[in-house]
Amino acid sequence: MTGLTVAVAADNAGVRLKNSLAELLGGDHRVADVxxxxxxxxxxxxxxxxxxxxxxxxxxxxxxxxxxxxxxxxIGMCISANKVDGVRATVAHDSYSVERSIKxxxxxILTMGSRVIGPELxxxxxxxxxxxxxxxxxxxxxxVAYITDYEHHHSTSAASGR
Ligand SMILES: O=C[C@H](O)[C@H](O)COP(=O)(O)O
Numbered sequence: 001m002t003g004l005t006v007a008v009a010a011d012n013a014g015v016r017l018k019n020s021l022a023e024l025l026g027g028d029h030r031v032a033d034v035x036x037x038x039x040x041x042x043x044x045x046x047x048x049x050x051x052x053x054x055x056x057x058x059x060x061x062x063x064x065x066x067x068x069x070x071x072x073x074x075i076g077m078c079i080s081a082n083k084v085d086g087v088r089a090t091v092a093h094d095s096y097s098v099e100r101s102i103k104x105x106x107x108x109i110l111t112m113g114s115r116v117i118g119p120e121l122x123x124x125x126x127x128x129x130x131x132x133x134x135x136x137x138x139x140x141x142x143x144v145a146y147i148t149d150y151e152h153h154h155s156t157s158a159a160s161g162r
């Protein structure tokens with residue numbers, strides 16, 4: 001496996017955890033590059049949607065394969081990132097969800113809440129998350145493709161099928 005490029009971003013509620021995770025990722029042999037979309041410190045009060053959308057758009061353009069986005073709860077980052085076509089983001093604070101976010105859902109983005117999870121558990125989960133890969137030949141692939149197809153067609157009737 002060639003090294004991953006991982007985008008990171010956080011608002012000022014999550015910047016300390018984001019910086020810690022960026023350092024962790026930068027030292028991981030499975031990571032080729034870390035793209036930091038800010039904020040740099042707690043004095044920067046840019047709101048989470050701007051940061052999430054900027055990072056998610058970079059992923060949609062193929063500039064990074066993965067992203068870790070941190071806010072107070074992870075929820076705002078997740079909602080915002082999921083507005084970008086082609087991006088699948090999830091908030092997760094447990095090992096099983098982190099694994100399934102890749103293996104079932106092929107999520108590029110993991111979001112976490114700095115007010116929800118401790119830094120050591122977050123680091124452990126991100127270390128696990130980097131090691132998972134999606135299997136495009138798995139039974140999960142068609143389910144993810146259904147979402148992508150909906151995005152492409154913006155079809156309101158898609159939800160009425162199986
Ligand atoms: O989801 C939003 C985040 O938790 C953010 O860090 C805090 O948002 P708020 O200031 O609107 O509560």
